[in-house]
Amino acid sequence: MTGPIRLGVNIDHVATVRNARGSGYPDPVRAALLAAEVGAQGITAHLREDRRHITDADIARLSAELPVPLNLEMAATEEMLGIALRHRPHAACIVPEKREERTTEGGLDAAGQFDYLASMVAALRDAGIRVSLFIEPEAAQIDAAVRLGAPVVELHTGRYAELDEAAREVELKRLADAAALAAKNGIEVHAGHGLTFDNVVPIAAIPQVRELNIGHFLIGEAIFDGLAPVVARMRALMDAAR
Ligand SMILES: CC(=O)[C@@H](O)[C@H](O)COP(=O)(O)O
Numbered sequence: 001m002t003g004p005i006r007l008g009v010n011i012d013h014v015a016t017v018r019n020a021r022g023s024g025y026p027d028p029v030r031a032a033l034l035a036a037e038v039g040a041q042g043i044t045a046h047l048r049e050d051r052r053h054i055t056d057a058d059i060a061r062l063s064a065e066l067p068v069p070l071n072l073e074m075a076a077t078e079e080m081l082g083i084a085l086r087h088r089p090h091a092a093c094i095v096p097e098k099r100e101e102r103t104t105e106g107g108l109d110a111a112g113q114f115d116y117l118a119s120m121v122a123a124l125r126d127a128g129i130r131v132s133l134f135i136e137p138e139a140a141q142i143d144a145a146v147r148l149g150a151p152v153v154e155l156h157t158g159r160y161a162e163l164d165e166a167a168r169e170v171e172l173k174r175l176a177d178a179a180a181l182a183a184k185n186g187i188e189v190h191a192g193h194g195l196t197f198d199n200v201v202p203i204a205a206i207p208q209v210r211e212l213n214i215g216h217f218l219i220g221e222a223i224f225d226g227l228a229p230v231v232a233r234m235r236a237l238m239d240a241a242r
Pocket residue numbers: 010012046048073095102103104134192193215216
């Protein structure tokens with residue numbers, strides 16, 4: 001037995017569809033409330049600097065209306081720090097961001113940006129926000145997270161998700177080793193990016209992983225089956241893996 005694992009549903013891409021037409025629907029907050037009702041223990045939203053999906057108004061509404069913890073994904077900028085301090089989400093996950101990227105490429109270089117991140121992590125922590133660092137499964141990054149005093153790391157599973165089943169084993173071991181190292185150092189371990197029904201089980205089976213944040217696949221699948229059954233199925237796969 002490995003203990004329970006939480007599912008955080010990322011609702012960014014409900015906002016992507018809304019923003020495609022500049023309409024008021026579909027509403028990501030409505031999706032978040034439904035996901036929470038059917039088993040999501042948290043909601044993740046990434047307020048990108050270019051506001052391509054989630055907007056400032058979405059963050060304000062999520063902060064006010066959610067019955068479960070909000071995990072705000074944010075770039076390490078002064079603007080985002082100000083927004084986080086204003087809304088005080090349960091958690092803030094610092095992610096690397098490049099304006100031109102299609103999605104988050106690689107993890108935060110916590111080791112390379114140590115001095116810059118130190119004051120940001122401290123400011124978030126002082127405000128009572130649980131800080132998470134979205135990192136590659138590498139010992140140097142975990143060591144930096146420990147020295148920065150981050151209570152949580154989220155391991156980037158994007159590379160794992162892109163590999164075919166035969167090639168996945170090496171990356172899976174990197175993730176499992178990183179999870180064990182982080183937990184040994186007292187850091188809570190989360191994971192996410194690119195997870196689907198087909199690839200989630202080995203990640204959910206890593207004993208130290210306490211939370212998965214999953215979005216793009218769930219929102220896409222919901223077009224066919226509806227959000228509630230899709231969240232329920234992901235929950236069931238995660239639970240069966242423990
Ligand atoms: C950091 C991360 O993994 C998530 O934010 C997720 O990728 C959704 O945002 P994008 O699809 O815009 O990258």
